[in-house]
Structures are given as C-alpha cells and as structure tokens.
Amino acid sequence: MKTLHELMTLKGRAALITGGAGHIGSAIAGGLAELGADIVILDMDQSKADATAGSLRQEYGVRTFGIAADLGQEAPLRQVPAQIEKELGRLDILIHAAALVGTSNLKGWAVPFAQQSAETWDDALRVNLTSSFILSQACADLLATSGKGSIINLSSIYGMVAPDLSLYAGTNLGNPAAYAASKAGLLQLTKWLSTVLAPKVRVNAITPGGIWRGQAEAFVAAYTKKTPLARMGTEExxxxxxxxxxxxxxxxxxxxxxxxxxxxxxW
Ligand SMILES: NC(=O)c1ccc[n+]([C@@H]2O[C@H](COP(=O)([O-])OP(=O)(O)OC[C@H]3O[C@@H](n4cnc5c(N)ncnc54)[C@H](O)[C@@H]3O)[C@@H](O)[C@H]2O)c1
Known part of the structure; x- marks a missing residue:
C-alpha cells in the first residue's frame, strides 16, 4: 500500500490554473507547486500571470509559465492545451478558479436586482461557467492521456444556497444573480463531466465560503455569526x-x- 506521502506527490505532473494570479488561484498554485507540480498560470494580464509563475519557480523550483487570455473569448482558449503540451509535454490537472466575483467593478453587477443587467449576466456566465466547459473540452484528450487527469471547478456557497441580503445591509457589497447562477451551473457541469469523462479524468468541485479580505466590520460580524467555525475563510x-x-x-x-x-x- 502507498504511503500518504506517495499519494500526495504531484512530481512529474502539470497543472493549469485559471485565475491563477488571483487570491485563491495563486494560493492553490503554491500548494500544488509545493507538492512538485509544474504550473501554468492563466489570467487576464500577462505581467501578473508571469509574476505569479516567476515567484512559484523561485520558491519551489518547478517549471512554470504564464498565459494571458480573456476567458470570455473562445478562440484563445482552444489554443491553450497545445501551448502547454509544447512547453511542458503534458497536462494532468485543470483548475478553474477565475471568475467575475462580487467585488468585480462591472456595470449592472453587484447592485440591487432591479439594476442588474442582462449584458453583465451574459459576461459572467461566459467567464465563470462557459469557459470551464470550453477548457474542459479542449483539454480533455491531454488530461485523459495523463492517466491521472483531474479537473477542479471553484464554485461558491451562492451556487448552493440563496443569499441572506440582510448580511449586506449598510455595506457596498452586492450579490449578483448571475454569480449565483454561474456557480450553481458549475456544480452541475462538474457532475455531468464526472461521468462523461470517466474513467480517465476525475472531475470535482470546491465550494469556498466567504474569504476575509478586510470587508466592512458589520458584514464580517454578521457573516461570522452564521458560520459554525466562527470565522471567515482564508486562501490557505x-x-x-x-x-x-x-x-x-x-x-x-x-x-x-x-x-x-x-x-x-x-444549517
Ligand atoms: N473570495 C471569496 O470569498 C470566494 C468565495 C466563494 C468562491 N470564490 C471563488 O473562488 C475563485 C477565486 O476567487 P478570488 O477571491 O481569488 O478572486 P480574485 O478576483 O482574487 O481572482 C479571480 C482571478 O480571475 C481572473 N479573471 C477574471 N476574469 C477573467 C477573465 N475574463 N479571463 C481571465 N482571467 C480572469 C482575475 O484577473 C483574477 O486574477 C472564484 O471562482 C470565486 O468565485 C471566492
């Protein structure tokens, strides 16, 4: 029987992380690099993707590079697997952590329901959900060849339950319908893919709760009160x-x- 250490190692494997320059994406990238994986950081901005990739290379000595791509556009995503295969020769892990999030500064987004726009709804569905469909499809063959293929989609508690808007009273935070719908969609896409890509590729989701980032005190207190473990989450x-x-x-x-x-x- 293998030891936990043997089961845990990612030496010789390569991971693509969308939103890899973001808060959670970069923390996850660091964890996988610590376990030995080579890492591809995909994000909007080349310099941010390169900076995250560079610091992982420095800290963990793994192979890394950054890809700048807008997840709202299909064509560039279709090129991604070939680029990774050329640079790293393989792809074993695809993590979709990018999203338009509550704090994204968009028109018709984190505002009261009556002001939320269909255009921003479409953009959010495209980035948060459709891009996972496209990348999973584009990467499926490479992940299957790995023999250890694993796709992980980052959902949200708001993909599982409805918001309690009283938490947001008196803050500038909002809770867009499109965010919730896209995150619920990711959970079902995860399930759908888990049987369709089996047995060669495993497909799972991670659903984080609210992460502490210096939000308004009243929000943090109300959120914490509803949390059995009595604190907000951290990237760690x-x-x-x-x-x-x-x-x-x-x-x-x-x-x-x-x-x-x-x-x-x-509860
Ligand atoms: N922060 C939270 O409280 C929380 C809670 C639940 C779930 N999540 C989920 O965790 C994931 C990471 O969230 P985070 O808090 O680290 O957010 P973040 O904003 O720090 O990171 C998101 C990253 O996605 C990138 N991105 C956004 N749009 C993109 C696009 N069109 N193309 C390419 N990249 C794009 C951003 O540049 C950013 O680096 C998200 O899927 C989010 O929905 C976060």
Whole structure:
C-alpha cells in the first residue's frame, strides 16, 4: 500500500490554473507547486500571470509559465492545451478558479436586482461557467492521456444556497444573480463531466465560503455569526482541498463537491 506521502506527490505532473494570479488561484498554485507540480498560470494580464509563475519557480523550483487570455473569448482558449503540451509535454490537472466575483467593478453587477443587467449576466456566465466547459473540452484528450487527469471547478456557497441580503445591509457589497447562477451551473457541469469523462479524468468541485479580505466590520460580524467555525475563510483554507482533489489522495473520488465554508451551508 502507498504511503500518504506517495499519494500526495504531484512530481512529474502539470497543472493549469485559471485565475491563477488571483487570491485563491495563486494560493492553490503554491500548494500544488509545493507538492512538485509544474504550473501554468492563466489570467487576464500577462505581467501578473508571469509574476505569479516567476515567484512559484523561485520558491519551489518547478517549471512554470504564464498565459494571458480573456476567458470570455473562445478562440484563445482552444489554443491553450497545445501551448502547454509544447512547453511542458503534458497536462494532468485543470483548475478553474477565475471568475467575475462580487467585488468585480462591472456595470449592472453587484447592485440591487432591479439594476442588474442582462449584458453583465451574459459576461459572467461566459467567464465563470462557459469557459470551464470550453477548457474542459479542449483539454480533455491531454488530461485523459495523463492517466491521472483531474479537473477542479471553484464554485461558491451562492451556487448552493440563496443569499441572506440582510448580511449586506449598510455595506457596498452586492450579490449578483448571475454569480449565483454561474456557480450553481458549475456544480452541475462538474457532475455531468464526472461521468462523461470517466474513467480517465476525475472531475470535482470546491465550494469556498466567504474569504476575509478586510470587508466592512458589520458584514464580517454578521457573516461570522452564521458560520459554525466562527470565522471567515482564508486562501490557505483552500490549499488542502485542492491538493486532495488534484492528487492520488482522491483517486477514487469524482463528481464530488468539497465544501470548505466553516459549516456555513450546514444549517
Ligand atoms: N473570495 C471569496 O470569498 C470566494 C468565495 C466563494 C468562491 N470564490 C471563488 O473562488 C475563485 C477565486 O476567487 P478570488 O477571491 O481569488 O478572486 P480574485 O478576483 O482574487 O481572482 C479571480 C482571478 O480571475 C481572473 N479573471 C477574471 N476574469 C477573467 C477573465 N475574463 N479571463 C481571465 N482571467 C480572469 C482575475 O484577473 C483574477 O486574477 C472564484 O471562482 C470565486 O468565485 C471566492
């Protein structure tokens, strides 16, 4: 029987992380690099993607590079697997962490329902959900060739439950319908792909709860009160979940939603 250490290692594997220059994406990338994986950071901005990739290379000595691509556009995403195969010779792990999030500065987005726009709804569905469909499809053959293929989609508690708007009272935070719908869609896309891509590729989701980033005190207090583990999340809380689902630690797990929310959705 293999040791936990052997099951956990990602040496010789390569991971693509969308939104890899973001808060959670870069934390997850660091965790996988620590376990030995080569890392491709895909994000909007080339310099940010390169900077994240560069610091991983420096800290963990793994092979890394950055790709700038707008997940709202299909054509550039279709080129991504060939570029990774050329640079790294393989792809074993695809993590979709990019999203238009509550704090994204968009028109008709984190505003009261009556002001939310269909145009921004379409943009959010495109970036948050459709791009995962496109990348999963484009990368499927390469992931299957790996023999260890693993796709992980980052959903949200708002893809599972409805918002309690009283939490947001008196803050400039909002809760867009499109965010919730896209994240719920990701959970079902995850399940759908888990049988369609089986047995060669495993497909799972991670559902984070709210991450602390210096939000308004009243919001943090109200949010914490609803959280059994009595605090907001941190980026670090997601590292173990990603390492588990990316590695052979979860070799018999597919179609699962790993909820990392301090118990927020438990009641
Ligand atoms: N922060 C939270 O409280 C929280 C809670 C639940 C779920 N999540 C989910 O976790 C994931 C990461 O969130 P985060 O808090 O790290 O957000 P973040 O904004 O720090 O990171 C998101 C990244 O996605 C990139 N991105 C956005 N649009 C893109 C596009 N069109 N093309 C390419 N890249 C694009 C951004 O540049 C950014 O680097 C998201 O899917 C988010 O929905 C976050």
């Amino acid at each position: 809380d997601l590292k173990g979940a990603a390492a588990y689902l990316a590695s052979d630690l979860s070799a018999y797990v597919t179609g699962h939603n790993l909820v990392v929310d301090g118990g927020w959705t438990a």
